[in-house]
Amino acid sequence: MPPSRRTVITTAAAALAAPAIAQPRKLNILILGGTGVIGPYQVRYAVSRGHKVTVFNRGRRQADLPDAVEHLTGDRNTGDLKALERRDWEVCIDNPTTLPFWVRDAARVLKGRVKQYIFVSTISVYAANDRPADETAALAPYRGADPMAETAQTLQASGGRLYGPLKALSEAEARRQFGEAATTIVRPGLIVGPGDDTDRFSYWPVRLARGGEVLAPGDGKDPVQLIDARDLAEWIVRLAENRTTGVFNGIGPARPMTMAQMLAGIGPAVGFTGKLTWAPTRFLEAGGVNPWSDMPVWIPHEGDSAGFHRRDIRRALAAGLTCRPLSTTAADTLAWVRTLPAERQAKLRSGLTPEREAALLAKLKAA
Template identity: 40%
Template sequence: MRLLILGGTEFVGRAVTEAALARGWEITVFHRGRHAPPPGVAELLGDRTEENGLAALAGVAEPGDGTYTWDLVVDTWSGAPSAVRDAARLLSGRAAHYAYVSSRSVYDYPAPAGLPEDGPLVEGASPDADGDVPYAQAKLGGELAVQDAFGDRALMARAGLIIGPWENVGRLPWWLTRIARGGPVLAPGTPDLDLQYIDVRDLAEWLLDASGKGLHGPYNLVSRSGHTTMGGLLNACVRTTGSDAELRWTDAERILAAGVEPWTDLPVWLPPGELYDTLHQGDVSRAYATGLHCRPVEETVADTWAWLCAIGGTAPQRADRPLKGVDPVTEAKLLAG
């Protein structure tokens, strides 16, 4: 199999690259050159945000004999949809399938618990949108762009919370480093709160399998709700790091009253309500029917910690995402009662 990854050196793209290498696939990455691709990967350099930024891709000739240069394109772009539009149009005659890593944010908010793929979508999305586009409209615009160019050869993976090795958003790495410091740790809400997420490597494996099956259209791509709980996640962090951390479960009302923001100050966690239902209660039966497998949370946590330790304990951080983690002073006040 011949794979083209638009990106391919960070988080989701890196996981797809590693999974494809393990399968012996022939891989090309198209990226800006800010990070070195893994050994054994061909690279094309360019910046999708610049004029003629796709020149390196355009220089790859179409076969012209009814075959394709690549069996699959994987695109993780989350900026202006026009970049997806231009790439998809360029590659429509060069690639058999196009998999776009979208988001469950494309659903109209609030998305009720159990919402499947045919639920109502956000308004105002366009494949031609350029400039600074809100995240939900950007992802849905990207979906529309891929559908326009590839039709029933387009696959939209509507991922939710993604964690695992190579994470550059700062959610699981923050919990691991905080718990590794030990002592009392502010644990939000109740430990039995169900979570819904996907290990980035399970996302990658599903994308590669889906191309071989010819899957197309949208799929909610996260675990079943309750694959683990908030307590399961944080206790796995305690065991993995071997720290003396003591989880202090604290009422959501007290946390919110102190001005602590769910999801950002305390990553992953959301108190029950509309946003919780939207992000942790989606219907994933369609993806599971195609063979989606989600590994145990203990494996995700242990492998992420091993990766963090191997790179010196400091995770990379995307410049376009806010830093995660509660202020230590605020945490200490809440722990003190």
């Protein structure tokens, strides 16, 4: 069926409103990782824009990548980087690093052989989350004996305590090794969308699609920040194309959003016809309901977490970060979840079980 006049006009208007993304110069890009959540999107986007892409990883979890991609195998945990020796790339995108010695060892074979090093960090590098802040805010201090001696095992044993400090030290090592003028630091917040197997956002499209009475956290006014993995991945590739350096909070959306607005954006995209019942923060605390894990995405806008979902993203927006509509992310996430095995769909890794949610709703009504 040919498009209607209204469809044509709407499409044309959207095209005019969309930011202009210039045709890129062709690059030879090395991606350390290339699997995980954002790696495959980076690879596919880069290839679609005419770049030559090489991925380096352990080869244990290969994504479905274009045939043109070159695959190199090694292990940064053991220092096996032989496949990278005596090779030249214009850009290196380092996705998985959490340990400073990974950056140091990569520099031993890549220093002088790449013109730009893009390090994907995290907003967990910040020392505090009690107020809104930009990229100049203080970073979490490392209080261990030797950061270069930290391993994946010690990181895991710390229960997450070392994650932010070691990421911060990895950033510093990147700048020291590759130089400020050639280093780009991207600090994402909550990464969501198809392929995110943590279910930290997926819970909400799945839950709203199921319908009925939904327990929602707080009063709906708490701020929310998140970014679609595709938007993050594509923007990082454009940073490489434009040789953009510096430090950026890589989070969305472009305009401030509350928890209520997030759920209102997800609902129509997944066919929600139920009812939201908001539970006060103190009620949830008393019931042992944890922010972020039991109530995904949500962090109370108070006390030590008052600035968690209010990181300043003006630098990123000025550097070309774009965010697709939340409705698109929600619909695509739900569609992806529905491709997973039934047992996986039945046991999400974040959020409340139906039984626990029902019990909390009953208790809330009886209060």
